Amino acid sequence: MLAAQDLYCCPRLPEAGIAQHLQLKGWKLILAAQDGPAQTSPSAGLQGQVGLVWLDEPSSPWLERSLQCLRGLRSPGPIQWVGVLPRQALEQSVWRELVINHLRDHQTHPLSCEALDHMLASAQRRACLLQGGGALTLVDDDLGMIGQSPAMAGLRHQIRKVALVDAPVLISGESGSGKELAAQAIHKQSRRATGAFVAVNCAAIAPALIQSELFGHERGSFTGATSGRAGLIEAAAGGTLFLDEIGDLALELQTNLLRFLQEHTIQKVGSSRTLQVDARVIAASHIDLASAVGTGRFREDLFYRLSVLPLHLPPLRERLSDIPALARHFLRTSLAGLSHTQVEGFSQDALSALLAHPWPGNVRELQNRMRRAVVMADQRLISAADLGLPGPQHDAALALDAARCLAEREAIEVALGRADQNITHAARLLGVSRMTLYRLRQKHGLGDYPIAA
Numbered sequence: 224m225l226a227a228q229d230l231y232c233c234p235r236l237p238e239a240g241i242a243q244h245l246q247l248k249g250w251k252l253i254l255a256a257q258d259g260p261a262q263t264s265p266s267a268g269l270q271g272q273v274g275l276v277w278l279d280e281p282s283s284p285w286l287e288r289s290l291q292c293l294r295g296l297r298s299p300g301p302i303q304w305v306g307v308l309p310r311q312a313l314e315q316s317v318w319r320e321l322v323i324n325h326l327r328d329h330q331t332h333p334l335s336c337e338a339l340d341h342m343l344a345s346a347q348r349r350a351c352l353l354q355g356g357g358a359l360t361l362v363d364d365d366l367g368m369i370g371q372s373p374a375m376a377g378l379r380h381q382i383r384k385v386a387l388v389d390a391p392v393l394i395s396g397e398s399g400s401g402k403e404l405a406a407q408a409i410h411k412q413s414r415r416a417t418g419a420f421v422a423v424n425c426a427a428i429a430p431a432l433i434q435s436e437l438f439g440h441e442r443g444s445f446t447g448a449t450s451g452r453a454g455l456i457e458a459a460a461g462g463t464l465f466l467d468e469i470g471d472l473a474l475e476l477q478t479n480l481l482r483f484l485q486e487h488t489i490q491k492v493g494s495s496r497t498l499q500v501d502a503r504v505i506a507a508s509h510i511d512l513a514s515a516v517g518t519g520r521f522r523e524d525l526f527y528r529l530s531v532l533p534l535h536l537p538p539l540r541e542r543l544s545d546i547p548a549l550a551r552h553f554l555r556t557s558l559a560g561l562s563h564t565q566v567e568g569f570s571q572d573a574l575s576a577l578l579a580h581p582w583p584g585n586v587r588e589l590q591n592r593m594r595r596a597v598v599m600a601d602q603r604l605i606s607a608a609d610l611g612l613p614g615p616q617h618d619a620a621l622a623l624d625a626a627r628c629l630a631e632r633e634a635i636e637v638a639l640g641r642a643d644q645n646i647t648h649a650a651r652l653l654g655v656s657r658m659t660l661y662r663l664r665q666k667h668g669l670g671d672y673p674i675a676a
Contacts (some may be wrong), residue, residue, distance in 0.1 A: 228347070231255050231274040231302060233292035234285045241277075244336050247433060250343070255292040262527055273346045274304040276326065281312035286321070293325045303327045303346040303567075307334060324565075361544070364407040368401075369552050370545030373636060374537040378405070385532045386412035391484060393469075393529045394507040396536030399587030402507040406535060410463040415503060418462025421455050426471040434476055435492050444493020459502040469506040470515055477522045484528045504529070539582040539589065544632060546577050549586060553593035554605075566600045572614045577606035635663055 225590040233255040236242055242252055255274070256615045276289055293304060302381050312318040313331070322329050327349060328342050366379055385392050386409045394402045403422060410420045435445075439454030462535055466472070472480065483489050484504060488497040515521035539546065550569065558566065569577075575595075582588055596609040607614035634653065642648035650660040 229253055229272065230343070231272070231292075232277055233274070234288040235277060235279075237275070237277045237307070238279075241336070241339070245343075248340060258386070272302040272350050273343060274302045275343070276304060276306035276308070276321075276329075278308045278312060279332075281309060281315055281318050286317055289321060290325075293321075299591045305329060305334065305346045306344050307339065316585040344389055366412070367550050368404065368408060371548070372542040372544045373639075374542045374562060375545060378534075378536065381534055382408050383410060383412055385534065388532075389413075389503050389533040391511070391529050392505045392532045392534055393502070394505065394534045394536060395512075396507070396509065397538045397585055398509045399585035400509075400536040400538055401586050402509075402536055403465065405534065406463070406465040406505045406507065409505060410465075410503075413463070413503070415462050419459055420463050420465065421502075422465040422467060423455050424467045426468040433473070434479070435502040437476070438479065438489050438491055440492035441494045444491075448493070450645045451491075454489065454491065456483060456502060457498065457500055460500050462502060464502045465503050466504065466506040468508060470508040470512055472520060474520075474522065477525050481522065481528060482526045484525075543578055543651070544636075546589070547574065549589055550574075550577055550593060553590045554597065557594045557597045561597060564597055564600070565603050566597050566605060567603050570602075570604040570606050571614075572607045573605045573610055573612075576610060576612040576614055580612055609638075631663070635660070 228250055230245065230250040231253050236252055236254055237245065245252060274293075276293075278285060278289070304326050306322060306326045308318065308322070308329060308331055310331045313322070327346055330338055330342060366382060368375060368379065382405060392406075392409060394405055396402050405419060412415060423437065425433065435448075435452070435454070437454050437456055439452050439457055440448050442448055442451045468482075479489075483500070487501060488499055490497050511525050512521050512530070516523045516526050539549075554566070554568075558564065561619075577589075584591070592610045592612070595611060598607045600606070600609040635649070638649040638652040642652060646657055646660060650657045653660065655663075
Protein backbone atom coordinates (compact mmCIF):
# COMPACT_ATOMS: atom_id res chain seq x y z
CA MET A 224 0.00 0.00 0.00
CA LEU A 225 1.73 3.19 -1.18
CA ALA A 226 -0.37 5.72 0.73
CA ALA A 227 -2.50 5.67 3.87
CA GLN A 228 -5.89 4.10 3.22
CA ASP A 229 -8.96 4.71 5.35
CA LEU A 230 -10.21 1.68 7.28
CA TYR A 231 -13.63 2.30 8.85
CA CYS A 232 -14.03 0.38 12.13
CA CYS A 233 -17.16 -0.45 14.11
CA PRO A 234 -18.39 -0.89 16.75
CA ARG A 235 -14.88 -0.22 18.15
CA LEU A 236 -11.25 -0.05 17.11
CA PRO A 237 -9.13 -3.22 17.23
CA GLU A 238 -6.98 -3.87 20.27
CA ALA A 239 -3.76 -1.86 20.56
CA GLY A 240 -1.40 -4.50 19.14
CA ILE A 241 -3.58 -5.18 16.09
CA ALA A 242 -4.19 -1.46 15.56
CA GLN A 243 -0.47 -0.76 15.55
CA HIS A 244 0.13 -3.56 13.04
CA LEU A 245 -2.58 -2.20 10.72
CA GLN A 246 -1.15 1.32 10.90
CA LEU A 247 2.27 0.00 9.99
CA LYS A 248 0.64 -1.71 6.99
CA GLY A 249 -0.66 1.66 5.77
CA TRP A 250 -4.21 1.67 7.16
CA LYS A 251 -5.65 4.83 8.73
CA LEU A 252 -8.11 3.61 11.38
CA ILE A 253 -11.37 5.59 11.60
CA LEU A 254 -13.95 4.82 14.27
CA ALA A 255 -17.45 4.97 12.79
CA ALA A 256 -19.80 6.93 15.04
CA GLN A 257 -23.10 5.50 16.23
CA ASP A 258 -25.27 7.82 14.13
CA GLY A 259 -23.67 6.74 10.87
CA PRO A 260 -20.91 9.16 9.79
CA ALA A 261 -17.35 8.44 10.83
CA GLN A 262 -15.47 10.57 13.34
CA THR A 263 -13.41 11.66 10.36
CA SER A 264 -15.28 12.45 7.14
CA PRO A 265 -15.06 9.69 4.53
CA SER A 266 -12.10 10.15 2.25
CA ALA A 267 -12.63 11.28 -1.31
CA GLY A 268 -9.58 9.24 -2.29
CA LEU A 269 -9.35 7.01 -5.32
CA GLN A 270 -8.82 3.66 -3.61
CA GLY A 271 -11.50 1.16 -2.68
CA GLN A 272 -13.28 1.74 0.62
CA VAL A 273 -12.92 -0.98 3.29
CA GLY A 274 -14.60 -1.43 6.67
CA LEU A 275 -13.81 -3.71 9.63
CA VAL A 276 -16.33 -4.95 12.20
CA TRP A 277 -14.19 -5.71 15.26
CA LEU A 278 -16.08 -7.43 18.07
CA ASP A 279 -14.77 -8.68 21.41
CA GLU A 280 -18.09 -9.71 22.95
CA PRO A 281 -21.49 -10.29 21.30
CA SER A 282 -23.61 -7.94 23.44
CA SER A 283 -26.87 -6.29 22.32
CA PRO A 284 -25.49 -2.70 22.53
CA TRP A 285 -22.60 -3.66 20.24
CA LEU A 286 -25.07 -5.26 17.81
CA GLU A 287 -27.25 -2.15 17.63
CA ARG A 288 -24.27 0.12 17.15
CA SER A 289 -22.77 -2.14 14.47
CA LEU A 290 -26.03 -2.23 12.48
CA GLN A 291 -26.39 1.55 12.66
CA CYS A 292 -22.86 2.01 11.35
CA LEU A 293 -23.21 -0.55 8.58
CA ARG A 294 -26.47 0.96 7.37
CA GLY A 295 -25.57 4.60 7.88
CA LEU A 296 -21.96 5.04 6.76
CA ARG A 297 -21.58 5.90 3.08
CA SER A 298 -18.30 6.84 1.46
CA PRO A 299 -17.62 8.02 -2.15
CA GLY A 300 -17.75 4.35 -3.18
CA PRO A 301 -19.37 1.19 -1.79
CA ILE A 302 -17.63 -0.01 1.40
CA GLN A 303 -16.56 -3.65 1.54
CA TRP A 304 -17.07 -4.78 5.14
CA VAL A 305 -15.25 -7.69 6.76
CA GLY A 306 -15.43 -8.84 10.36
CA VAL A 307 -13.48 -10.35 13.22
CA LEU A 308 -15.81 -11.82 15.86
CA PRO A 309 -15.69 -14.26 18.79
CA ARG A 310 -16.86 -17.79 18.00
CA GLN A 311 -19.83 -17.53 20.36
CA ALA A 312 -21.21 -14.63 18.31
CA LEU A 313 -21.83 -16.96 15.37
CA GLU A 314 -23.95 -19.14 17.66
CA GLN A 315 -26.51 -16.34 17.91
CA SER A 316 -28.92 -15.85 15.00
CA VAL A 317 -28.81 -12.01 15.15
CA TRP A 318 -25.03 -11.96 14.69
CA ARG A 319 -25.17 -14.64 11.98
CA GLU A 320 -27.68 -12.46 10.09
CA LEU A 321 -25.35 -9.47 10.38
CA VAL A 322 -22.48 -11.51 8.95
CA ILE A 323 -24.61 -12.94 6.13
CA ASN A 324 -26.28 -9.67 5.12
CA HIS A 325 -23.49 -7.15 5.59
CA LEU A 326 -20.02 -8.73 5.54
CA ARG A 327 -17.99 -9.80 2.53
CA ASP A 328 -15.81 -12.08 4.69
CA HIS A 329 -15.20 -12.84 8.37
CA GLN A 330 -12.74 -14.49 10.76
CA THR A 331 -13.03 -15.53 14.40
CA HIS A 332 -10.77 -14.83 17.36
CA PRO A 333 -7.96 -15.60 17.72
CA LEU A 334 -6.50 -14.88 14.30
CA SER A 335 -3.04 -14.09 13.00
CA CYS A 336 -2.04 -10.72 11.61
CA GLU A 337 -1.28 -12.48 8.34
CA ALA A 338 -4.86 -13.78 8.07
CA LEU A 339 -6.25 -10.31 8.82
CA ASP A 340 -3.97 -8.73 6.19
CA HIS A 341 -5.15 -11.26 3.61
CA MET A 342 -8.84 -10.60 4.36
CA LEU A 343 -8.45 -6.82 4.20
CA ALA A 344 -6.42 -7.00 0.97
CA SER A 345 -9.14 -9.14 -0.62
CA ALA A 346 -11.82 -6.65 0.45
CA GLN A 347 -9.78 -3.77 -0.94
CA ARG A 348 -9.36 -5.50 -4.31
CA ARG A 349 -13.10 -6.09 -4.43
CA ALA A 350 -13.85 -2.44 -3.58
CA CYS A 351 -11.44 -1.21 -6.26
CA LEU A 352 -13.01 -3.53 -8.81
CA LEU A 353 -16.51 -2.26 -8.03
CA GLN A 354 -15.25 1.31 -8.35
CA GLY A 355 -13.91 0.57 -11.81
CA GLY A 356 -10.25 0.50 -10.76
CA GLY A 357 -10.31 3.98 -9.22
CA ALA A 358 -11.37 7.33 -10.55
CA LEU A 359 -8.01 8.06 -12.19
CA THR A 360 -8.79 5.45 -14.83
CA LEU A 361 -12.12 7.13 -15.54
CA VAL A 362 -11.75 10.87 -15.09
CA ASP A 363 -9.15 13.00 -16.80
CA ASP A 364 -7.19 14.92 -14.13
CA ASP A 365 -7.26 18.27 -15.92
CA LEU A 366 -10.65 18.27 -17.58
CA GLY A 367 -12.86 16.11 -15.37
CA MET A 368 -14.25 14.30 -18.42
CA ILE A 369 -14.97 10.59 -18.30
CA GLY A 370 -14.10 8.11 -21.03
CA GLN A 371 -11.09 6.81 -22.91
CA SER A 372 -12.65 6.27 -26.34
CA PRO A 373 -10.96 7.80 -29.41
CA ALA A 374 -13.84 10.29 -29.64
CA MET A 375 -13.14 11.53 -26.11
CA ALA A 376 -9.39 11.55 -26.68
CA GLY A 377 -9.92 13.75 -29.72
CA LEU A 378 -12.25 16.03 -27.80
CA ARG A 379 -9.71 16.47 -24.99
CA HIS A 380 -7.05 17.35 -27.55
CA GLN A 381 -9.29 19.99 -29.14
CA ILE A 382 -10.27 21.47 -25.77
CA ARG A 383 -6.65 21.96 -24.77
CA LYS A 384 -5.91 23.67 -28.09
CA VAL A 385 -8.85 26.10 -28.05
CA ALA A 386 -8.20 26.91 -24.38
CA LEU A 387 -4.89 28.55 -25.34
CA VAL A 388 -6.57 31.43 -27.18
CA ASP A 389 -9.38 33.87 -26.41
CA ALA A 390 -11.41 33.46 -29.61
CA PRO A 391 -15.12 32.53 -29.36
CA VAL A 392 -15.99 28.82 -29.30
CA LEU A 393 -19.18 27.26 -30.67
CA ILE A 394 -20.00 23.86 -29.16
CA SER A 395 -22.47 21.67 -31.00
CA GLY A 396 -23.98 18.41 -29.85
CA GLU A 397 -27.20 16.70 -28.95
CA SER A 398 -29.09 17.57 -25.79
CA GLY A 399 -27.51 15.95 -22.74
CA SER A 400 -24.15 15.29 -24.38
CA GLY A 401 -22.20 17.48 -21.92
CA LYS A 402 -21.77 20.83 -23.68
CA GLU A 403 -21.57 22.82 -20.45
CA LEU A 404 -19.00 20.39 -19.06
CA ALA A 405 -16.87 20.96 -22.17
CA ALA A 406 -17.24 24.74 -21.76
CA GLN A 407 -16.13 24.50 -18.13
CA ALA A 408 -13.12 22.42 -19.19
CA ILE A 409 -12.10 25.08 -21.71
CA HIS A 410 -12.43 27.77 -19.04
CA LYS A 411 -10.37 25.81 -16.48
CA GLN A 412 -7.57 25.25 -19.01
CA SER A 413 -7.47 28.88 -20.16
CA ARG A 414 -5.66 31.91 -18.77
CA ARG A 415 -9.07 33.00 -17.45
CA ALA A 416 -9.35 30.05 -15.06
CA THR A 417 -9.16 32.32 -12.01
CA GLY A 418 -12.03 34.46 -13.36
CA ALA A 419 -15.76 33.77 -13.20
CA PHE A 420 -17.52 31.14 -15.31
CA VAL A 421 -21.01 32.50 -15.93
CA ALA A 422 -23.48 30.08 -17.53
CA VAL A 423 -26.65 31.39 -19.19
CA ASN A 424 -29.41 29.19 -20.59
CA CYS A 425 -30.86 31.41 -23.29
CA ALA A 426 -33.94 29.19 -23.58
CA ALA A 427 -34.79 29.37 -19.87
CA ILE A 428 -35.01 33.18 -19.49
CA ALA A 429 -38.27 34.93 -20.37
CA PRO A 430 -37.92 36.96 -23.61
CA ALA A 431 -39.02 40.13 -21.82
CA LEU A 432 -36.22 39.79 -19.27
CA ILE A 433 -33.31 38.39 -21.22
CA GLN A 434 -31.93 41.74 -22.43
CA SER A 435 -31.85 43.05 -18.87
CA GLU A 436 -30.38 39.76 -17.61
CA LEU A 437 -27.58 39.77 -20.18
CA PHE A 438 -26.73 43.47 -20.43
CA GLY A 439 -27.99 44.85 -17.11
CA HIS A 440 -30.21 47.89 -16.55
CA GLU A 441 -30.23 51.31 -14.93
CA ARG A 442 -32.55 52.39 -12.16
CA GLY A 443 -35.96 53.46 -13.46
CA SER A 444 -35.34 52.01 -16.94
CA PHE A 445 -38.60 50.03 -16.71
CA THR A 446 -41.39 49.38 -14.25
CA GLY A 447 -39.99 47.62 -11.20
CA ALA A 448 -36.38 48.66 -11.82
CA THR A 449 -35.94 50.28 -8.39
CA SER A 450 -32.16 49.99 -8.59
CA GLY A 451 -29.47 49.48 -11.19
CA ARG A 452 -28.15 46.02 -11.88
CA ALA A 453 -25.11 44.56 -13.60
CA GLY A 454 -25.88 42.03 -16.31
CA LEU A 455 -24.47 38.53 -16.73
CA ILE A 456 -22.03 39.68 -19.41
CA GLU A 457 -20.55 42.22 -17.01
CA ALA A 458 -20.44 39.56 -14.27
CA ALA A 459 -18.21 37.45 -16.55
CA ALA A 460 -15.58 40.19 -16.91
CA GLY A 461 -12.13 38.64 -16.70
CA GLY A 462 -13.63 35.18 -17.13
CA THR A 463 -15.88 33.22 -19.47
CA LEU A 464 -19.50 33.73 -20.54
CA PHE A 465 -21.20 30.47 -21.55
CA LEU A 466 -24.34 30.98 -23.65
CA ASP A 467 -26.18 27.67 -23.77
CA GLU A 468 -28.92 27.12 -26.38
CA ILE A 469 -27.80 30.24 -28.24
CA GLY A 470 -30.12 29.26 -31.09
CA ASP A 471 -33.11 30.31 -28.96
CA LEU A 472 -31.88 33.88 -28.59
CA ALA A 473 -34.25 36.45 -30.15
CA LEU A 474 -33.03 38.11 -33.36
CA GLU A 475 -32.96 41.61 -31.83
CA LEU A 476 -30.74 40.38 -29.01
CA GLN A 477 -28.50 38.63 -31.51
CA THR A 478 -27.69 42.08 -32.88
CA ASN A 479 -26.64 43.34 -29.43
CA LEU A 480 -24.55 40.22 -28.83
CA LEU A 481 -22.84 40.69 -32.21
CA ARG A 482 -21.85 44.20 -31.18
CA PHE A 483 -20.35 42.91 -27.95
CA LEU A 484 -18.32 40.28 -29.85
CA GLN A 485 -17.05 42.90 -32.28
CA GLU A 486 -16.33 45.77 -29.90
CA HIS A 487 -16.28 44.17 -26.41
CA THR A 488 -18.72 46.82 -25.22
CA ILE A 489 -22.26 46.66 -23.86
CA GLN A 490 -24.99 49.17 -23.23
CA LYS A 491 -27.30 48.65 -20.26
CA VAL A 492 -31.05 48.97 -20.65
CA GLY A 493 -31.96 52.61 -20.00
CA SER A 494 -28.39 53.88 -20.39
CA SER A 495 -26.75 55.92 -23.13
CA ARG A 496 -23.21 55.00 -22.02
CA THR A 497 -21.19 52.07 -23.29
CA LEU A 498 -19.24 49.86 -20.93
CA GLN A 499 -16.07 47.98 -21.86
CA VAL A 500 -16.18 44.31 -20.82
CA ASP A 501 -13.41 41.74 -21.27
CA ALA A 502 -15.12 38.32 -21.31
CA ARG A 503 -14.60 35.31 -23.51
CA VAL A 504 -17.74 33.89 -25.11
CA ILE A 505 -18.43 30.18 -25.47
CA ALA A 506 -21.76 29.36 -27.08
CA ALA A 507 -23.56 26.04 -27.46
CA SER A 508 -26.57 24.72 -29.30
CA HIS A 509 -28.23 21.36 -29.89
CA ILE A 510 -29.72 22.60 -33.18
CA ASP A 511 -27.78 23.06 -36.42
CA LEU A 512 -27.09 26.80 -36.45
CA ALA A 513 -25.99 26.69 -40.10
CA SER A 514 -29.46 25.43 -41.01
CA ALA A 515 -31.01 28.06 -38.73
CA VAL A 516 -29.09 30.71 -40.69
CA GLY A 517 -30.56 29.33 -43.91
CA THR A 518 -34.11 29.64 -42.59
CA GLY A 519 -33.57 33.14 -41.18
CA ARG A 520 -33.81 32.08 -37.52
CA PHE A 521 -30.20 33.01 -36.77
CA ARG A 522 -28.02 35.87 -37.99
CA GLU A 523 -25.34 34.79 -40.43
CA ASP A 524 -22.81 37.36 -39.21
CA LEU A 525 -23.28 36.28 -35.59
CA PHE A 526 -22.90 32.62 -36.60
CA TYR A 527 -19.49 33.30 -38.15
CA ARG A 528 -18.44 35.42 -35.17
CA LEU A 529 -19.28 32.61 -32.76
CA SER A 530 -17.92 29.69 -34.76
CA VAL A 531 -14.30 30.80 -34.95
CA LEU A 532 -13.42 27.61 -33.05
CA PRO A 533 -16.13 24.98 -33.60
CA LEU A 534 -16.25 21.99 -31.25
CA HIS A 535 -18.54 18.99 -31.69
CA LEU A 536 -19.51 16.65 -28.84
CA PRO A 537 -20.20 13.07 -29.95
CA PRO A 538 -23.47 11.48 -28.80
CA LEU A 539 -23.21 8.66 -26.29
CA ARG A 540 -24.23 6.02 -28.85
CA GLU A 541 -21.04 6.83 -30.79
CA ARG A 542 -18.78 6.06 -27.83
CA LEU A 543 -20.18 2.83 -26.48
CA SER A 544 -16.88 1.85 -24.87
CA ASP A 545 -17.24 4.78 -22.42
CA ILE A 546 -20.63 3.64 -21.08
CA PRO A 547 -19.34 1.22 -18.39
CA ALA A 548 -16.97 3.87 -17.00
CA LEU A 549 -19.70 6.53 -17.01
CA ALA A 550 -22.16 4.13 -15.36
CA ARG A 551 -19.69 3.32 -12.57
CA HIS A 552 -19.01 7.02 -12.03
CA PHE A 553 -22.71 7.87 -11.76
CA LEU A 554 -23.26 4.87 -9.50
CA ARG A 555 -20.70 6.22 -7.04
CA THR A 556 -22.14 9.74 -7.08
CA SER A 557 -25.71 8.40 -6.74
CA LEU A 558 -24.75 6.27 -3.74
CA ALA A 559 -23.19 9.22 -1.90
CA GLY A 560 -25.43 10.15 1.02
CA LEU A 561 -27.66 7.07 0.75
CA SER A 562 -27.64 4.90 3.86
CA HIS A 563 -30.27 2.20 3.23
CA THR A 564 -28.95 0.41 0.18
CA GLN A 565 -26.81 -2.64 -0.50
CA VAL A 566 -26.06 -1.67 -4.11
CA GLU A 567 -22.45 -2.08 -5.12
CA GLY A 568 -22.34 -2.90 -8.83
CA PHE A 569 -24.05 -4.11 -12.01
CA SER A 570 -25.37 -7.47 -13.12
CA GLN A 571 -24.45 -8.80 -16.55
CA ASP A 572 -27.96 -8.17 -17.89
CA ALA A 573 -27.71 -4.54 -16.74
CA LEU A 574 -24.42 -4.05 -18.59
CA SER A 575 -25.89 -5.66 -21.71
CA ALA A 576 -28.92 -3.38 -21.48
CA LEU A 577 -26.71 -0.31 -21.07
CA LEU A 578 -24.80 -1.19 -24.24
CA ALA A 579 -27.96 -2.02 -26.20
CA HIS A 580 -29.87 1.18 -25.36
CA PRO A 581 -29.74 3.95 -28.04
CA TRP A 582 -29.44 6.76 -25.42
CA PRO A 583 -31.52 9.51 -27.02
CA GLY A 584 -30.94 11.60 -23.89
CA ASN A 585 -27.20 10.91 -23.93
CA VAL A 586 -25.13 11.27 -20.73
CA ARG A 587 -27.91 13.11 -18.88
CA GLU A 588 -30.25 10.17 -19.47
CA LEU A 589 -27.61 7.74 -18.21
CA GLN A 590 -27.16 9.77 -15.03
CA ASN A 591 -30.92 9.86 -14.40
CA ARG A 592 -31.27 6.11 -14.94
CA MET A 593 -28.48 5.45 -12.44
CA ARG A 594 -30.24 7.62 -9.86
CA ARG A 595 -33.40 5.60 -10.43
CA ALA A 596 -31.56 2.29 -10.20
CA VAL A 597 -29.96 2.87 -6.77
CA VAL A 598 -33.42 3.61 -5.38
CA MET A 599 -35.24 0.74 -7.07
CA ALA A 600 -32.61 -2.00 -6.62
CA ASP A 601 -33.29 -4.64 -3.96
CA GLN A 602 -30.10 -6.61 -4.55
CA ARG A 603 -26.37 -5.83 -4.44
CA LEU A 604 -26.17 -5.85 -8.24
CA ILE A 605 -28.33 -3.50 -10.29
CA SER A 606 -30.51 -5.24 -12.89
CA ALA A 607 -31.78 -4.02 -16.24
CA ALA A 608 -35.25 -3.65 -14.71
CA ASP A 609 -33.83 -1.34 -12.02
CA LEU A 610 -32.54 0.87 -14.82
CA GLY A 611 -35.93 0.86 -16.53
CA LEU A 612 -34.42 -0.91 -19.54
CA PRO A 613 -35.42 -4.17 -21.23
CA GLY A 614 -33.24 -7.10 -20.24
CA PRO A 615 -31.63 -9.57 -22.65
CA GLN A 616 -34.68 -11.81 -22.43
CA HIS A 617 -36.77 -9.03 -23.99
CA ASP A 618 -34.31 -7.95 -26.65
CA ALA A 619 -31.50 -10.46 -26.81
CA ALA A 620 -30.75 -9.72 -30.46
CA LEU A 621 -30.26 -6.03 -29.74
CA ALA A 622 -27.98 -6.73 -26.77
CA LEU A 623 -25.91 -9.16 -28.84
CA ASP A 624 -25.61 -6.62 -31.64
CA ALA A 625 -24.43 -3.98 -29.16
CA ALA A 626 -21.82 -6.36 -27.75
CA ARG A 627 -20.58 -7.20 -31.26
CA CYS A 628 -20.45 -3.50 -32.12
CA LEU A 629 -18.40 -2.76 -29.01
CA ALA A 630 -16.02 -5.66 -29.69
CA GLU A 631 -15.57 -4.54 -33.31
CA ARG A 632 -14.84 -0.98 -32.24
CA GLU A 633 -12.30 -2.10 -29.64
CA ALA A 634 -10.55 -4.33 -32.19
CA ILE A 635 -10.22 -1.38 -34.57
CA GLU A 636 -8.89 0.86 -31.79
CA VAL A 637 -6.27 -1.72 -30.82
CA ALA A 638 -5.17 -2.23 -34.42
CA LEU A 639 -4.89 1.50 -35.07
CA GLY A 640 -2.90 1.91 -31.87
CA ARG A 641 -0.46 -0.86 -32.77
CA ALA A 642 -0.08 0.57 -36.27
CA ASP A 643 0.50 4.11 -34.93
CA GLN A 644 -2.74 5.19 -36.67
CA ASN A 645 -1.48 3.98 -40.06
CA ILE A 646 -4.54 2.82 -42.03
CA THR A 647 -2.70 0.42 -44.30
CA HIS A 648 -0.88 -1.34 -41.48
CA ALA A 649 -4.00 -1.44 -39.28
CA ALA A 650 -6.03 -2.99 -42.11
CA ARG A 651 -3.36 -5.65 -42.53
CA LEU A 652 -3.50 -6.48 -38.81
CA LEU A 653 -7.29 -6.83 -38.99
CA GLY A 654 -7.23 -8.84 -42.19
CA VAL A 655 -9.47 -6.41 -44.09
CA SER A 656 -9.00 -4.05 -47.00
CA ARG A 657 -8.21 -0.38 -46.56
CA MET A 658 -11.64 0.63 -47.87
CA THR A 659 -13.34 -1.71 -45.41
CA LEU A 660 -11.38 -0.15 -42.57
CA TYR A 661 -12.34 3.33 -43.80
CA ARG A 662 -16.02 2.35 -43.67
CA LEU A 663 -15.68 0.75 -40.24
CA ARG A 664 -13.82 3.77 -38.93
CA GLN A 665 -16.61 6.05 -40.13
CA LYS A 666 -19.28 3.72 -38.71
CA HIS A 667 -17.76 3.90 -35.22
CA GLY A 668 -16.92 7.60 -35.34
CA LEU A 669 -13.18 7.07 -34.91
CA GLY A 670 -12.13 10.30 -36.62
CA ASP A 671 -9.57 11.03 -39.29
CA TYR A 672 -6.15 9.40 -39.29
CA PRO A 673 -3.17 9.87 -41.58
CA ILE A 674 -3.31 7.87 -44.78
CA ALA A 675 -0.12 6.03 -45.67
CA ALA A 676 0.58 3.89 -48.69
